[in-house]
Amino acid sequence: MQQSVFEHMQQMGHEQVVFCHDPHSGLNAIIAIHNTTLGPALGGTRLWNYGSHNDAIIDALRLSRGMTYKAAISGLNLGGGKAVIVADPSQKSEALWRRYGKFVDSLNGKYITAEDVNTSARDMEYIALETQHVTGVPEYMGGSGDPSPFTAYGVFVGMKASAKKVWGNDSLSGKKVVVQGVGHVGQYLVGHLIEEGAKVYITDINEAKLKETVEKFRTVEVIEGSKLFDMDMDVYAPCALGATLNTESINKMKCPIVAGAANNQLADENVHGPMLIEKGIIYAPDFLINAGGLINVAAELDGYNRERVMGNVNKIYDRTLDIFQLSETDKIHTQAAAIKIAEKRLADIANVKARL
């Protein structure tokens, strides 16, 4: 029997989930607030044509939990939240975004939004007309714009730290890297990899994105998605959607490193985290290395300074090495090690707050 939303919330430790249905604008949205111990819940809004409303709820719950850990491990004073809008990207309209802005506003700042899959800085601009609780708005409106370049850079430094762990040297020059998903983050990541001298292979379900990437970076090679896990590669970089690290893919996988931007890469972290370790594959935890965008939008809240942001994104390198170390000393998989660090900070701060 399918679990109820309350059972899921209890299992994952959510504080609040709110729904909005507005037939006039076509808005069907869910905001999931996982944990606000460290501050207001900040997380992007994903627009996706979900197969069912249950899929949308589960995605919002899983993604918001990841945001709690992402903020906690990155030293940010923010909680974890995420929103999903059930729609086809062709349904985007000013009315939909402005109605959604009002929905965000109704939470009085407990949830702050930003971009995610299928949402852009331009969409944030409409949301900003209805609420101040939005980040990632364009530069000309006083925001920091698209967070993807910062996410991509963070993934790149997390990948280099993984290379250091595996090969004792963090250079990716000459390494075969497969980037799955060449959207906002994937394309910036390809840019860093090419600059570093890596041999980059790309795959995407969207032909236009592949064409755009090949035109921008002449040396990339397109591969078929169905052949991805048959390939001998040095690094697999999942930059599309989650759950690509599952029993089937891990069994096939022939690479020493997985490091990418997608959220919730492990289909089941308790099964697939240990499975990667057993196969000798080093996995750079998603919420740790894809935190660059969050670090960037969070900076909008207390006076944006690009240099400070880049300094914080660079810290992902050492944090990734620390997680690999903890994974070894505690004999736990790398995602569990990252969660352990995040949960410790959450518990410490909850304790401080409870005593004041």
Ligand code: NAD
């Ligand atoms: P995007 O929508 O711009 O790009 C995603 C790309 O993946 C698209 O080109 C899409 O066609 C492709 N794709 C979807 N399904 C695919 C599949 N099965 N195989 C191959 N390609 C597929 O999104 P984005 O902003 O680049 O984000 C990518 C991932 O990184 C998402 O999981 C997102 O949640 C995560 N992420 C993004 C940011 C950010 O700053 N944008 C921050 C943290 C995490």
